[in-house]
Amino acid sequence: MNSENSQQPGVPDLSQQQVRLDEATADRLGKLRSMPIDLSGLQRAVRAQIAEAGVVQTRWRSFWAWQQRPMRAIAASIIIFLAVAGAMLYSSGRPAIASVAQIVQLHEDLVSGRVAATSVQTIEEANRVLASESSDAPSLPNVPDDHQMACCMRTIQNKKVACLLLKGESEPVTLTVANAADMHMPAVPSVTHGGAIYYLQAVGSLNMVMEQRQDKWLCLIGRISSDRLIAIAQGLHF
């Protein structure tokens, strides 16, 4: 890693424990590289700005200057162009990453009432409500009857997700459903129960269980154990 074990001028002599702490800290910070990033707003802004005529004209003026440069430099510039602009412009159709931070926020907003949700008695009613909000709303699975329920449509990185707040547990649980083609599973630990793979994540006292079933991506989140969340997930049927 980046830790320095040998003593250098100006660098303190580190104890073995200090080296372990530093290496562990560097490792944990390095894991932020795989953190999901919401690029939707940035994509829109850069797309709009690059499309402006002024920028295009500048590039054309620069093009003639490029002719005087070695081919390798031109190739490097083209790579930069593709990396900086191309990736930003053409990635909006790809699946979003199931951002843990956004799902946590979504759950907290629903539980606190900051996001309006419609109370419903049945899943059929919930699906009707969601369909009225969005014609291509992902359909919700059937859940056990002993839950009070409220539903709403939200977006995660421009991808539509159907949300259902369940209040039958000791703590509220939010079920989020998206089309599997719209949502990438984040790189988190998984367990297998009854032949199904459940992806687990914990944020503070919140536990999260994600699953891909047929063409749907499901996520359950709440302040209850992941085992209980998995049990709820096993009771869901499309």
Place this chain on the structure above:
Amino acid sequence: MVARTALILTHNQAEADDLAQETLIKAFKSLDRFREGTDMRSWLATILRNTRIDRIRAAGARFTVPLEADVQDISEPAVDNSAAWSNPQAMLDGFSDEQMIRAMQSLPEEMRWALLLVDVEGLDQADAARIMGVPVGTVKSRIHRGRAMLRNALLA
């Protein structure tokens, strides 16, 4: 890399989007100044850093390095020797990305940059020193001090 660094620096999605957007547009407009053999990530990081400094200055704040960022005689925080850190890897993995980023906000800007470039983005210390315009020894010092401050902030 630009979007991630901007988000960790600012801890504000809208501000990060603005910063990343300005950086990418500047990079796009100055492609002809990109030198052959230059590492692209270092080049983009330099533009991002200059853009960040410009925005801070424009906002009326002085872009300064707090004295503590360059203190050489570092006394280690007592918390580092506590039982809580007996398994530092497990301890740190227990913190969410959000908690890590929030803790980064408590660090002086220049320490945050050092950790971002070296630990988060994986640049070598010499590249980080070039981007930050300081000697490599200063980067080493900021990284060491920054990691210790970060651990303290996580347990605060």
